[in-house]
Amino acid sequence: MPSQPTQIESRLALSSLAPETYQSEIRAMTTECDRMGGINLAQGVCDTPVPPLVEAAAMQAIREGQNIYTRCDGIARLREAIAVKQLREHGVRYQPENEVMVASGATAGFHAAAMALLNPGDEVLVFEPFYGYHVHTLKSLRVDPVLVALAEPDWELDVDAMRAAVTPRTRAILLNTPANPTGKVFTQAEIEAVAQLCLEHDLFLITDEIYEYFVYDGARHICPASLPGMRERTIVISGFSKTYSITGWRVGFATADARWMPAMGHFHDLTYVCAPAPFQVACAVGLEELPAGFYTQVAVDHQSKRGRLLAALKDAGMEASAPPGAYYIMAGADRLPGQTAAEKARHLLRATGVAAVAGSAFFRPGRGENLLRYCFAKKDSELDDACARLRKL
Ligand SMILES: Cc1ncc(COP(=O)(O)O)c(C=O)c1O
Known part of the structure; x- marks a missing residue:
């Protein structure tokens, strides 16, 4: 005879993913x-x-009635401007039609990428100290972040530690350069070591480059997608929140190979539908008109x-x-x-x-x-x- 449950558990319960405390x-x-x-x-x-011409363009776009849903991966004008920027600055060519996604912030770009590319139980190498959203987003999708400690005091990459962290479950490496919270800018040699590992183990590289323009004392930001063999496996994520001081506007982007982008657009659509329409126009104007x-x-x-x-x-x-x-x-x-x-x-x-x-x-x-x-x-x-x-x- 099947045993009867002694206590009936209420179904009014939080999911197993819901955290015990909420306030970060x-x-x-x-x-x-x-x-x-x-x-x-x-x-x-x-x-x-906010740069005045970007601010003015947002107000004009609202007045002109650009206030309705856009394509889930953004307006053509902004996708084109992003493709031009990525080619000019990093030498990486993306097709605006199917390799560029405007997202509701870099946060949404990362979420969509993780949804599209990772399975529950996969492992992703994340460098520590880490940006909390990265780790929590992965966990929220039942993906396991595997922390690789950077070496103090300058947060250098410990290549041996990174290599030792790879297991048969590893699917991706997550890189944030320039980094929050350390301000670390990964060097050419470090990025090459990360890229080498991705190539050896056939891993994705997800890079969060939201601080790409915030580099000091001659440090140079390198987009890892520009390294040989890396374009097809690198998901570049960035945005306008920091550069144009518009954290509340929620406009960012991702650039990646056409094999991955439609699935990313699908998940972006499900959660956000699209980034705010008039602010997409304003960011396009910023990219087109602000001088170097x-x-x-x-x-x-x-x-x-x-x-x-x-x-x-x-x-x-x-x-x-x-x-x-x-x-x-x-x-x-x-x-x-x-x-x-x-x-x-x-x-x-x-x-x-x-x-x-x-x-x-x-x-x-x-x-x-x-x-x-x-x-x-x-x-x-x-x-x-x-x-x-x-x-x-
Ligand atoms: C590393 C990193 N990525 C992403 C974000 C958020 O970017 P967005 O406003 O475009 O979602 C932040 C904000 O603090 C950040 O530090």
Whole structure:
């Protein structure tokens, strides 16, 4: 006789994927910072001004009635402008019709790529420290992120560790360059080592290049799709959130071989339908009309912001080295009281009104407890205020 269940479990239960806690440490710090009227260097919101011609183009597009659904992979004009940009800057040719996807942010581009290419139980190598969305998105699709620690203090790639992490379940490597949270820009030699491993084991390479223009001190961003043999297996993801300071507009993109793109478009359609129509037009205008000098100026401006924050952190006794890219500084938190990075961040917020993110948010449990991440993509006046507050610590 079949045994009867002794206790009937309610079907009103969360899925096995739903996390036990929801508020990420970054959001928690933001809420606390707002409550006390502090300065938020925690979230990478990038509140520097939008390029005026991009802003004007968005308003014009709305007024002209470009407010309806677009193709799930974006308007032709923007797909063409992205293809032109990728060829000009990286020497990689993509067909605008079926190898470029406009996405609702790089976040949506990555989600669509993961849905289209990875199966539950697959493993993806992710370099640590990592960007939380990458790891959580993979987990949400029942894909296993396998962390490969970068070597401190400069977060160099440990090629042997990366090679040792490959198993028969490995399907892809995820690379974020320039990287959040470290500001690391992977060097030519490192990217070649990653590419070599992909070729040897027939792996995809998913690259998040959202900070592609944020490079300092002569560092050079290399798009891995430009390496021999890599175009067909590399999914390039980037976007406009950071470059044009439009994090709330939700426009990004992916470029990849025509074998993968239709499936990516399918999943982008299911979740987002399309990126916001008038903002797609505005981003196309940005790509078409902003001169090359705009992008170098983005780097010059942020290099100066980086210098200001770095000096203030040093004066406050927090050890940090200058990141070659992105717009974050990971600084030591030895001199702050607390057992964990979260406690140290809360102490800093209470003492100075400056919010930073606990380094532990970017590592496996037990690591990063002595680091805090500070974002310097802030208006100069706010950044200077934050610096003055830090110096009073
Ligand atoms: C590495 C990385 N990728 C993607 C994003 C988000 O990009 P988007 O606004 O285009 O979704 C961020 C934002 O902080 C990021 O740091």
